[in-house]
Amino acid sequence: MANSEQEKSISTKTLEIVSSMQKNEITECHIYRKIAKRVKDEHNRTILLRIADEEERHSKIWQRYTGKEEKPNAFKVWWFSLISLICGFTFALKLMENGEGNAQDIYTEICDEIPAAKQICEDEQRHENELIELLDEERLKYVGSMVLGLNDALVELTGTLAGLTLALQNTSLIALSGLITGISATLSMASSEFLSAKSDGRSDAFKSCIYTGIAYVITVALLVLPYLLFPSTHYLWALVTMLVIVVLIISGFTFYISVAKGLSFKKRFLEMAGISLSVAVLSFVIGLLVKQFLGIDI
Known part of the structure; x- marks a missing residue:
């Protein structure tokens, strides 16, 4: 009642x-x-x-x-x-x-x-x-491996492509150079992760290197994509698009990690974005200086 x-x-x-x-x-x-x-x-x-x-x-x-x-x-x-x-x-x-x-x-x-x-x-x-x-x-056990592959690919490829943009000024040549660099770096990073995990006595060394390699190669493909889509003379548009993709990748992956692992989104995002974009700006300037003072023109 x-x-x-x-x-x-x-x-x-x-x-x-x-x-x-x-x-x-x-x-x-x-x-x-x-x-x-x-x-x-x-x-x-x-x-x-x-x-x-x-x-x-x-x-x-x-x-x-x-x-x-x-x-x-x-x-x-x-x-x-x-x-x-x-x-x-x-x-x-x-x-x-x-x-x-x-x-x-x-x-x-x-x-x-x-x-x-x-x-x-x-x-x-x-x-x-x-x-x-x-x-x-x-998959959450290998977040560290994915972060390693993603961070390395973002920093290395962002810098490489930004530098090549001013040095080569041709989207086709930049894409070709970026793919060669990216694929080589993927194999290098994956094998390094395998050897590191193996030396630590981990039985999941192969899985760890696979997760690292997958994160790396996906990042490479996404960053090179603008240079494959834009005409050869629109290299600056390709560069801007690539940088936007970098921010989107960092945002998406940081959001995933922050939710799945209960971490701070803002801190990790600003850290990753700051490093990647700073390297891109520095490499862009280096590419400009190389072209200006060495007189290299392709």
Whole structure:
């Protein structure tokens, strides 16, 4: 009877909020279960299913107040399942949880009418975050290798292409030189990572070098691409486009790392962007000086 009287005292606005939370909980339940179906590791699958069960339980708690059953948001289930397929389930789930940053404010707003709401919120956040931290995704083990390949490719290729832009002033020649340099550097960096991991006694040396090489070669391809697309005389446009791509790569990868590893986005972005763009400017000036004082003209 007490529970019935409490439900009757809930305002229309609070009821709408509770209904929204109920729908969100059941949606996330379906997301966790869908992702769990694709996960081969038994440890990770068990944790994902535990979180799914928690979400379902939370949805049923709110259903006591709404008195109706909510269906999951099909688009949201599809979207985060797709993200997990492309970027990994750890990134997808942390991104989803980060998107609920204002949940605490919502719970506080309704706690006057539903006193248990605040405690439910705290329990949910603590429990789910603890479970997510237990996830062990393979690709995150090699983030260091990817960062190594990405950083080295950005600094080396950005500088090389910027320097060649003024020295050669021909997009075809710049692209050719950039590809040769990039492919050679990819093989060099990957083999160095393999030997380094091997000397440390790591059994995953080959995987580590593969992740480093993949990050490097993708970066090379993206940075050289503008020089392949622009006409031979539009080398400055190619340079500007290349620098824009550098910033976009740094932004995208830094965002991925900051979400998946819980790190500061701003600090890492400014650090990587500052180094890459500074090297590009310095190399551009060196290319200009070489052309001016050595009298080399191609």
